[in-house]
Amino acid sequence: MRRFGLWASFAAGLYVLQTSILPLTAYHGISPNLMLLLTVSFSFLRGKRLGVLMGFCVGLLQDLATGTFFGVDVFSCMAIGYVCGKFSDQVFKDQFFLPLTVSVFATVAHYFILASFMFLLGYRFPFITHLQNVFLPMLCYQFVCAYPVHKAACWMDQYVKGKQ
Amino acid sequence: MSKRIRRDKSSNRKSWVLAVVFASIFCLVFLAGKGHFEAYLSNQAVSLVLSPFQQAVSWVGSQVNYVTSNIWEIATEHQQNKMLRNEVEQLRAQNLQASEYAAENERLRALLGYKQSATQFDLMAARVIGRESATWSSMIVINRGTVDGIQENMAVVTEKGLVGHVTEAGVNSSKVQLIMDPRSSVGTLVQRPQSRVTGIVEGDMGNPTMPRMVNIPKNADVVEGDVIVTSGFGGVYPKGIIVGTVSSLGNDPGGLLKYGVIEPSVNFQKLEDVAVIVKSREIVPAPLVSPAQTPGTESGSAENSRTAGGTP
Numbered sequence: 478m479r480r481f482g483l484w485a486s487f488a489a490g491l492y493v494l495q496t497s498i499l500p501l502t503a504y505h506g507i508s509p510n511l512m513l514l515l516t517v518s519f520s521f522l523r524g525k526r527l528g529v530l531m532g533f534c535v536g537l538l539q540d541l542a543t544g545t546f547f548g549v550d551v552f553s554c555m556a557i558g559y560v561c562g563k564f565s566d567q568v569f570k571d572q573f574f575l576p577l578t579v580s581v582f583a584t585v586a587h588y589f590i591l592a593s594f595m596f597l598l599g600y601r602f603p604f605i606t607h608l609q610n611v612f613l614p615m616l617c618y619q620f621v622c623a624y625p626v627h628k629a630a631c632w633m634d635q636y637v638k639g640k641q
Numbered sequence: 642m643s644k645r646i647r648r649d650k651s652s653n654r655k656s657w658v659l660a661v662v663f664a665s666i667f668c669l670v671f672l673a674g675k676g677h678f679e680a681y682l683s684n685q686a687v688s689l690v691l692s693p694f695q696q697a698v699s700w701v702g703s704q705v706n707y708v709t710s711n712i713w714e715i716a717t718e719h720q721q722n723k724m725l726r727n728e729v730e731q732l733r734a735q736n737l738q739a740s741e742y743a744a745e746n747e748r749l750r751a752l753l754g755y756k757q758s759a760t761q762f763d764l765m766a767a768r769v770i771g772r773e774s775a776t777w778s779s780m781i782v783i784n785r786g787t788v789d790g791i792q793e794n795m796a797v798v799t800e801k802g803l804v805g806h807v808t809e810a811g812v813n814s815s816k817v818q819l820i821m822d823p824r825s826s827v828g829t830l831v832q833r834p835q836s837r838v839t840g841i842v843e844g845d846m847g848n849p850t851m852p853r854m855v856n857i858p859k860n861a862d863v864v865e866g867d868v869i870v871t872s873g874f875g876g877v878y879p880k881g882i883i884v885g886t887v888s889s890l891g892n893d894p895g896g897l898l899k900y901g902v903i904e905p906s907v908n909f910q911k912l913e914d915v916a917v918i919v920k921s922r923e924i925v926p927a928p929l930v931s932p933a934q935t936p937g938t939e940s941g942s943a944e945n946s947r948t949a950g951g952t953p
Contacts, residue, residue: 555663598675
């Protein structure tokens with residue numbers, strides 16, 4: 478329970494950072510999605526079961542707090558948490574390139590899952606323009622933020638384990 | 642052997658549970674997307690818990706932003722003002738606090754000026770404490786809620802024009818859907834008296850910073866530079882609030898209609914203070930007062946009026 482509380486506070490802190498400070502650095506209204514990066518890092522550190530749980534929690538937090546399309550972030554973060562967690566025992570978690578590489582794949586997956594939902598819900602948009610205006614800036618932001626978030630998640634993991 | 646079988650069964654069960662959860666959320670997305678499901682209480686609870694933190698961090702963020710923007714400004718002027726740099730830095734450090742208050746004062750004065758000039762609206766000033774970083778929608782969180790009289794579907798403006806409307810009113814904070822959100826649609830018309838063409842301004846997913854005015858007939862009199870205002874249709878947005886200007890026009894793929902790309906009058910990147918229209922009313926036109934007549938011409942004008950009225 479204590480572990481859950483610590484991780485919940487960590488996620489809430491990152492979320493507050495994401496919605497309050499990072500929008501000041503936004504480019505065309507796009508700013509990084511730290512919740513996705515947290516899900517990826519946590520899944521690699523703790524495996525698919527807890528990765529899915531983290532994806533569910535942070536996705537729900539985003540959906541409830543921002544009033545966006547309900548459920549899309551939950552679904553996407555859970556799926557990404559599951560896939561990343563699957564590979565958790567096959568990678569070196571301290572490697573510098575791991576969060577950078579995976580952040581790109583996770584952002585692409587997140588974007589296409591959300592785009593598919595938008596399409597299925599009946600929203601039409603010019604795909605190429607949207608890629609240029611929204612996806613590419615988002616990808617750059619995610620790439621830049623991936624390593625700091627991963628290091629913070631590793632530190633938190635060590636801290637939580639030390640508390641046990 | 643029996644342990645392995647048990648583990649396999651447990652693993653199978655977990656996979657099934659996971660699959661059911663995924664399928665449920667998949668269905669939930671569509672129910673929510675079509676407006677059949679809304680987690681209202683959970684939304685309220687999350688907003689209630691998060692908004693004080695968002696407010697505090699937002700304040701810190703605005704301070705940091707102000708300081709960093711000042712540093713950048715100083716860095717760019719460094720070459721020109723090499724001799725005066727030390728003095729300027731010292732003065733800036735001394736005036737940092739005062740400048741912050743001055744900037745805030747200016748913004749609030751502008752908002753107050755709008756509040757006093759827009760007599761047809763009762764406005765409630767609010768501060769932006771959170772912004773959404775989601776790719777597919779545009780929402781902000783403001784620090785006013787139901788305790789301040791905020792309710793859903795109230796229009797949100799600044800002195801420069803329309804911002805959006807309240808979609809969820811929490812106890813001490815509210816979520817505002819911006820006009821750039823693809824779910825938002827605002828009944829509008831062209832302000833130019835010769836035109837007065839109506840259309841709907843809605844968010845454009847392809848260009849999240851520039852909404853579109855759609856449903857314009859192809860032969861309608863709309864030109865680049867036209868000012869677009871709210872039409873008052875639909876009941877959410879009162880009539881006459883500036884939305885933006887037409888920056889370009891394009892043809893709808895259907896062939897019968899065209900659309901205008903709107904440059905919003907509000908700078909959404911620098912949105913710090915807004916006002917919520919808690920009440921709006923029709924403006925009663927002031928009674929016409931006849932102008933003061935030049936002495937000596939009263940009889941002539943009286944005669945004219947008699948003639949015009951058909952009196953012999």
